[in-house]
Amino acid sequence: MDEHMHGMGGMAPSPPSPLPPTANDTMGTMMHHKMMMHMTFFWGKDTDILFQNWPGGKSDMYILALVFVFVMSVFVQLLSHTRFIKPGSNHVAAGLFKTLLFAFRVGLAYLVMLSIMSFNGGVFLVAVLGQTLGFLITTFAFNKSPHDEGFDLPPISC
Template sequence: MNHDHGMGGMAPATQSTNGTSGMHHHGMMMMMHMTFFWGKNAEILFPGWPGSRAWMYGLALILIFVLAFLVEWLSHSNHLIKRGSSNVSAGLLQTFLHAIRVALAYLVMLAVMSFNVGVFLMAVAGHTLGFLLFGSTMFKKNTEVLSYEKTSDLPPMSC
């Protein structure tokens, strides 16, 4: 009789007093933070990545920043689809760009779910700089934004 309750042979999670949760898996204890924490010893997106090296953690933070920045660029770009394109090709390109934007946004969200403060700050910074450069009126030639003006090839994110 199987008593693992659908957890694939893994014991149930245990909660500690320092905000971490652990799962026993084949004799190894895997720690997972459940509260915000500072530090380079984080696990972001993939098991064992970025590891315990400071330069790998820095690289991971840069990657998160770039992903968030790209989400904003895709959200506010209005030059990717050429005027005069057929409806079919324009629709397929819009759909492809939407899929890329959603995938990148979910990767940023999953990285933030590592509960690492550095990752959170870099995601916010990437979204902020991306919006400043591509979404705000600061760098637009005409500072008066008309309500009927098309500001993006893609519909707004509605997460």
Template sequence: MDHGGGMMETNTTNGTTPVHHKMMMMHMTFFWGSHAEILFSGWPGTRPGMYVLALFFVFILAVVVEYLSHSHLIKEKNNSNHLVGGLTQTLMHAVRIGLSYLVMLAVMSFNTGIFIAVVGGHSVGFLVFGSRVFKRTEIPPYEKRTDLPPMTC
């Protein structure tokens, strides 16, 4: 048996004939390495370039989640159609939640590199879209800041 992750082979007996089963083992503790499965079966595989692509992909996903969490894309107008605005807001919420769950599932691979990429992506996204660093004007406390309500855990 292989307890380090990857494939595990078990032997059982079907009457008189031995049967070999191969099962995929999932890490239940953080590990460091490029041989991991993230989001999809067989991805990123064993090639280091694909692992780097996976790190970049989850980093960008985390940045996009922060962008959607701090964006103000729906323009307020006096004669605006509330139905269209509400549907747009709902669609943005669904996309943000879907991407958030993808990021969460990537972290559940227990790969330390993926975890660092996700935390870095959320941090960079917050720095650019949520912090005061890149804001030019002071926003009064009564003014609406984002289209979507804050995410809660």
């Protein structure tokens, strides 16, 4: 083994520590498996999105979670490209409103990002579709074509 540690200054890596002993070995194994997190995309309803045990592996709750992520994604785009302040508005009130709107939009964007970090393929797809639909709605709402001056693919901001 020492010949394989050449260049490490004689320091061998320590072996991984075992799980702490528990009264019920089955429970310890279940806790260990529950704490594992996917690091690659996967398909299926057995995932946690945003909150522990939500949607909980139930099909109806998984669909609700997908709808929730989709709606959040649409709103992120709508809030990014909609003008709420009219010219001539009170400068201080407009500034406060813009600040609150910015905080709300950033919070939604981070929630969408955290949802995607579940590595669930369905969540990823609905997040992208929601952002796409939001962009499409704002394109038609402002009655601009993609070829109009001043309208280009907006930068992604979180």
